[in-house]
Amino acid sequence: MSTQSTTTPAGNSGDAPRKKMTVPAFRARKGSDPLVCLTSYTAHVARLCDAQCDMLLVGDSLGMVIHGMPNTLGVTLEHMIMHGQAVVRGASKALVVVDLPFGSFEESPEIAFRNAARVVKETGCTAVKLEGGKEMAPTIAHLSRRGIPVCGHIGLMPQAMNTTGGFKTQGRDKDQWEEIIDDARAVEEAGAFAVVVEGVVEPLARKITDTVSIPTIGIGASAECDGQILVFEDMVGLFPRVPTFVKRYGTMQDMMIDAIARYADEVRSRAFPGSENVYGAEAKPDSKAKPRKKK
Ligand code: KIV
Numbered sequence: 001m002s003t004q005s006t007t008t009p010a011g012n013s014g015d016a017p018r019k020k021m022t023v024p025a026f027r028a029r030k031g032s033d034p035l036v037c038l039t040s041y042t043a044h045v046a047r048l049c050d051a052q053c054d055m056l057l058v059g060d061s062l063g064m065v066i067h068g069m070p071n072t073l074g075v076t077l078e079h080m081i082m083h084g085q086a087v088v089r090g091a092s093k094a095l096v097v098v099d100l101p102f103g104s105f106e107e108s109p110e111i112a113f114r115n116a117a118r119v120v121k122e123t124g125c126t127a128v129k130l131e132g133g134k135e136m137a138p139t140i141a142h143l144s145r146r147g148i149p150v151c152g153h154i155g156l157m158p159q160a161m162n163t164t165g166g167f168k169t170q171g172r173d174k175d176q177w178e179e180i181i182d183d184a185r186a187v188e189e190a191g192a193f194a195v196v197v198e199g200v201v202e203p204l205a206r207k208i209t210d211t212v213s214i215p216t217i218g219i220g221a222s223a224e225c226d227g228q229i230l231v232f233e234d235m236v237g238l239f240p241r242v243p244t245f246v247k248r249y250g251t252m253q254d255m256m257i258d259a260i261a262r263y264a265d266e267v268r269s270r271a272f273p274g275s276e277n278v279y280g281a282e283a284k285p286d287s288k289a290k291p292r293k294k295k
Contacts, residue, residue, distance in 0.1 A: 019093070020093045021054050021094055021095040022126070023095065023149040023193050024193075026194060026215065027194065029226060029227070030213060030214060030215045030226055032226075034226065034228065035055065035194075035215055035228075036053050036055075036227065036228070037053060037056070037057060037217055037227055037229035038053050038055075038056060038231075038232045038235065039057045039059040039061060039062075039229070039231045039232050040056040040057070040087045040091070040232060041062045041065065041083045041087065041232075042083070042086050042087070042090070043086040043089045043090035044090060045087075045090070045232055046086070046087040046091045046096075047090040047091075049091075049094065049232065050090065050092055053094040054094060054227065055095045055096075055097055056091050056096050056097070057099070057129065058080060058083050058087050058098040058099060058125070059099050060072040060079075060080065060101045060102070060159070061158075062075065062079065062080075063101075065231060065233050067079070071158065071161055072101070072102060072159055073102050073159065075099075076101060077100075077101060077115055077118065080098055080100070080101055080119060080123075081098075081119060081122045081123055084096070084098040084122075084123030084124075084125050087123075087125075088124040095126050095127065096123075096124075096125040096127075097127045098119050098123055098127075098129070099129050100112065100116060100119070100128050102159040105130050105136075106132075106136075108139075109138055109142035109143070112130070112142065112143060113142055113143055113146060113148070116128045116148045127148070127150065127151055127193065128143070128148060128151070129150070129153055129196065130150060130153065131153040131158070132152070132183075132187075133152075133179075133180070133184070133186055133187060134182060134183055134186040136152075136187070137187065137190040139190075140152060140187060140191060140192050141190040141191050144190070144191035150191070150192045150193070151192060151194045151195065151196060151217075152187035152192040152194070152196065153196040154180060154183045154184055154187060154196070154197060154208075155180060155198045155200040155205075156169065156170050156198040156199025156200065156220070157198070158198075167199065168199070169199050169200065169201060169220070170199055170201070170204070171200045171204035172201055177207070180200060181208055181211055184197070184212050184216075185211065185212065187212075187214075188212040188213060192214060194217055194226075195208075195215075195216055195217070196216075196218075196219065197216045197217065197221045197222075198218075198219045199220040199221070200220070202221070205222035205224070206222045206224045206225075209222065209224055209225050209226060217229050220244075220245030221245075233252075234246040235247070235249050235250070236249065236250040237249075237251040237252050237253055237254070238252045238253050239253065240253060
């Protein structure tokens, strides 16, 4: 796969033609225009987001958002590959990054490479993301030196919820700061092209951004990060309750509930399907439909 940028038409935004995002171009945005990132799990959502986004992340949050799991620990490589394939089909210019799920990369750098290579080959994505700081640095180095670009993920790491005791904001205690900054440095030195900084107090996220030379992508972090990411379904309001760090830019759930209720009413009253929704309908005496021409 070429790392050269290729010009593609603009999407829904009506902007001038934009180049397809590559890993070097993404990395070069450090300290420059904020990077716009969203999760996508399906081809349709990927198509919608692609016009505005620099990165589409096929996050393992799909376990909860799409599959109704209680956390991300049950997500498999097969889940990630299936959704990764869909998102790659829907994206034409954003960088598509696929999460390595829990259990697929921690055992050894070699196993991580085998699984990450499968993800890249079978989905056509450009890069993978994996959770972990210092302890994952050898794995990040192993992958990135062998042609698999890696986005790191530090701070709140959902895959570590059983050891940390849940989804807890990191760095509330200043004694934690040095360790998290060291994680960011280790991920950077290992060759990650960017790092997601999740659920850390704002001044720490800013400090990490000032410390590392790769873009930081914040979620529940700081406006000073080099980019931001949100889970698409949270952002468009598909869930009634969202954490503080999410801003709802839409109320999709309300619109969907309303549409479902109107559909149900019309099915029950036989208002749907109307004559315009069926084939070869005979004009009713009171219908305004034009009579069909005889051949
Ligand atoms: O899985 C995911 O969606 C993520 C983002 C929240 C960064 O890792």
